[in-house]
Amino acid sequence: MSEGYSMWAEIALSRLTANFQSLNRAAGPDEVLAVAKANAYGHGVLACAPALMAAGARWLGVTSVEEALAVRAVCPTARVLVMAGPWRGEAAAMVEHGLTPSVWEPFHLEELGREARRQGLAKGSVPVHLEVDTGMARQGVRGLAALGERLAQLESTPALRIEGVMTHFSSPDELDSPETELQLSVLAEALKAIGARGHRPELVSAGNSATLVSGLGVERLRSLAHLHGARLMLRPGLALYGYPVRFMPEQVAQPELLPVLSWKARVLSLRTLEPGEPSGYNATFRAARPTRLALLRVGYADGLSRLLSNRGQVLVRGQRAPIAGRISMDQTMVDVTEIPGVEIGDEAILIGQQGEERITAYELADLSGTIPYEVLCGISARVPRVVVE
Numbered sequence: 419m420s421e422g423y424s425m426w427a428e429i430a431l432s433r434l435t436a437n438f439q440s441l442n443r444a445a446g447p448d449e450v451l452a453v454a455k456a457n458a459y460g461h462g463v464l465a466c467a468p469a470l471m472a473a474g475a476r477w478l479g480v481t482s483v484e485e486a487l488a489v490r491a492v493c494p495t496a497r498v499l500v501m502a503g504p505w506r507g508e509a510a511a512m513v514e515h516g517l518t519p520s521v522w523e524p525f526h527l528e529e530l531g532r533e534a535r536r537q538g539l540a541k542g543s544v545p546v547h548l549e550v551d552t553g554m555a556r557q558g559v560r561g562l563a564a565l566g567e568r569l570a571q572l573e574s575t576p577a578l579r580i581e582g583v584m585t586h587f588s589s590p591d592e593l594d595s596p597e598t599e600l601q602l603s604v605l606a607e608a609l610k611a612i613g614a615r616g617h618r619p620e621l622v623s624a625g626n627s628a629t630l631v632s633g634l635g636v637e638r639l640r641s642l643a644h645l646h647g648a649r650l651m652l653r654p655g656l657a658l659y660g661y662p663v664r665f666m667p668e669q670v671a672q673p674e675l676l677p678v679l680s681w682k683a684r685v686l687s688l689r690t691l692e693p694g695e696p697s698g699y700n701a702t703f704r705a706a707r708p709t710r711l712a713l714l715r716v717g718y719a720d721g722l723s724r725l726l727s728n729r730g731q732v733l734v735r736g737q738r739a740p741i742a743g744r745i746s747m748d749q750t751m752v753d754v755t756e757i758p759g760v761e762i763g764d765e766a767i768l769i770g771q772q773g774e775e776r777i778t779a780y781e782l783a784d785l786s787g788t789i790p791y792e793v794l795c796g797i798s799a800r801v802p803r804v805v806v807e
């Protein structure tokens with residue numbers, strides 16, 4: 419099925435399903451919102467969102483209305499949380515397509531309120547997730563005074579109903595960090611203030627992959643939700659796509675997760691350099707010995723970071739082949755001198771497994787000074803996503 423491509427990404431939906439189910443089991447009684455923003459972390463949302471629903475997800479999380487409408491087209495029954503709130507003019511589409519906004523700015527409520535009045539919507543018929551800034555200082559209502567004002571504004575539009583109270587932690591991968599402690603106490607205060615005005619949110623939405631996978635802190639979040647008669651909703655993203663959290667203490671038993679995406683390219687040409695001969699822009703690679711180089715049709719325009727020039731490796735015939743010279747926009751050379759029998763048409767693995775060897779998005783991230791999130795969602799639109807079972 420991938421014979422026709424010279425470079426492509428394979429998306430293993432059975433692994434996505436298994437990962438969702440492992441995480442859902444680990445979450446026990448809590449709701450799990452599957453984060454599918456940024457084209458499902460580069461995996462292709464049109465295939466991944468329905469697979470997540472079939473695996474048992476009820477909620478999907480995206481960033482924008484554009485992303486939400488793409489999800490809605492393939493998942494007519496999903497609850498879809500739009501985590502950046504409605505931009506001006508987007509409230510009508512949100513209501514029409516049953517999308518659920520996170521809200522915190524006055525203009526979010528003005529937009530939704532205007533639409534609710536225009537359509538004469540019934541009391542409580544527009545659920546919103548009120549976001550509270552508990553210390554991330556990025557989005558959400560900041561401070562109890564502002565929270566009071568926003569609640570008053572919300573109460574002036576009876577169609578709006580606080581279904582969820584949402585926050586985001588700045589350091590979920592650092593256990594016992596003072597930031598998380600502080601954020602939990604700010605969340606507790608906010609929930610108290612929201613409850614005191616008679617709101618009864620059904621969901622307290624907090625925690626990402628690191629929170630869910632570590633399980634640490636989940637008990638406290640859950641108790642906090644239950645104290646207010648709500649359920650905890652966890653929002654994993656990266657873990658769904660098969661990347662566990664790093665640097666967890668040994669006592670933490672992480673659920674088993676399998677990488678969903680493999681990135682592959684075929685050897686398209688081969689050449690042999692004499693000692694001293696260069697390869698690529700600015701001759702940053704020079705053969706130290708008779709050197710066999712293989713051409714791959716993948717470059718930084720596909721999302722292979724140029725920072726991996728002369729640093730990264732790929733797998734060919736189950737062995738590691740170092741990237742030789744500068745990665746170009748569309749091409750990369752790899753040194754296959756030590757790998758016997760390489761031929762045109764051989765598969766090279768940029769991310770994935772071949773024989774005993776494996777390259778993960780963590781490896782590429784480490785070598786290019788970033789995180790696996792950026793590696794995965796940086797795989798560009800021109801890379802065909804091929805769904806495999």
Ligand SMILES: *Cc1c(COP(=O)(O)O)cnc(C)c1O
Nearest residue numbers: 453586626627628653654655656
């Ligand atoms: C991206 C995102 C998540 C998911 O984070 P992961 O680290 O990928 O699990 C959860 N909540 C919000 C608000 C996000 O933006």
